[in-house]
Amino acid sequence: MSNPPLLDPLLEFFQSVSRTSFSLAVRYALLAGIVSLLAYRIFYRRWKHRKVVRKLPAGSEIRREMIYSASSMLIFAAVGVLTIVLAKEGWTQIYFKRGEYPVAWFWGSVVCAIVIHDTWFYWSHRLMHHRKLFRYFHRVHHLSHNPSPWAAYAFDPAEALVQALIFPLVLVIMPMHPAAFGIFMLWQIIHNILGHTGFEIYPRWLMDSWLGKILNTPTNHAMHHEKLRGNYGLYFNVWDRLMKTNHAEYEKRFREVTGRTKE
Numbered sequence: 001m002s003n004p005p006l007l008d009p010l011l012e013f014f015q016s017v018s019r020t021s022f023s024l025a026v027r028y029a030l031l032a033g034i035v036s037l038l039a040y041r042i043f044y045r046r047w048k049h050r051k052v053v054r055k056l057p058a059g060s061e062i063r064r065e066m067i068y069s070a071s072s073m074l075i076f077a078a079v080g081v082l083t084i085v086l087a088k089e090g091w092t093q094i095y096f097k098r099g100e101y102p103v104a105w106f107w108g109s110v111v112c113a114i115v116i117h118d119t120w121f122y123w124s125h126r127l128m129h130h131r132k133l134f135r136y137f138h139r140v141h142h143l144s145h146n147p148s149p150w151a152a153y154a155f156d157p158a159e160a161l162v163q164a165l166i167f168p169l170v171l172v173i174m175p176m177h178p179a180a181f182g183i184f185m186l187w188q189i190i191h192n193i194l195g196h197t198g199f200e201i202y203p204r205w206l207m208d209s210w211l212g213k214i215l216n217t218p219t220n221h222a223m224h225h226e227k228l229r230g231n232y233g234l235y236f237n238v239w240d241r242l243m244k245t246n247h248a249e250y251e252k253r254f255r256e257v258t259g260r261t262k263e
């Protein structure tokens with residue numbers, strides 16, 4: 001028996017959401033799983049002097065992070081399906097023929113998407129720290145004081161929606177090839193996982209160079225989870241420096257972590 005006509009689009013929507021969330025969850029689980037295996041098992045002895053917070057996250061914390069990350073995948077998938085609907089209706093500037101824009105724009109669009117996302121993240125993140133919004137939007141993410149790679153998407157549903165909306169927004173405001181969008185997505189997922197693994201990956205000299213003033217570091221985000229205030233940035237440290245929101249001890253802590261010797 002066929003479904004009543006009104007249910008069909010709804011059913012189709014839920015089917016696409018479940019398919020998309022499954023593939024998003026698989027991709028995230030694969031990457032977070034690989035990083036966990038490398039950092040917490042295979043190379044733990046070799047890398048442990050670079051762990052910003054010395055102790056390891058508890059199993060119960062990791063399980064909670066996994067559950068909330070899975071719920072975020074559902075919301076990301078729903079926004080993904082809505083993005084496809086927007087694209088079909090011609091509301092986005094997505095282009096499929098490479099020749100439509102110069103090759104330089106292919107890479108330029110990836111860089112622009114990263115800069116736009118960084119700005120969106122910094123300001124939405126600061127807003128979600130407002131005492132009237134925090135418990136509805138950002139409380140779950142801060143249940144992790146010593147996060148693991150599984151905390152990368154451990155959000156309240158409202159925060160997951162805020163974080164996911166940037167993706168259709170990028171496609172609405174500028175032309176982007178699907179492959180460039182794919183590279184941007186891969187970059188954001190890898191960066192987010194590394195930022196939550198809690199190991200400092202950059203060399204000690206970074207903080208003494210101009211690059212250290214621009215790039216954000218895992219130490220910066222580990223301190224955000226530890227202290228709750230300060231260090232709101234994502235990919236870059238520029239907004240935190242401009243708005244003077246870096247934690248006062250940030251550079252000192254980076255030097256301390258990167259100055260440790262192997263045990």
Ligand SMILES: [Zn+2]
Binds near residue numbers: 125129138141142224
């Ligand atoms: Zn926060």
Ligand SMILES: [Zn+2]
Binds near residue numbers: 141147151196225
């Ligand atoms: Zn975080």
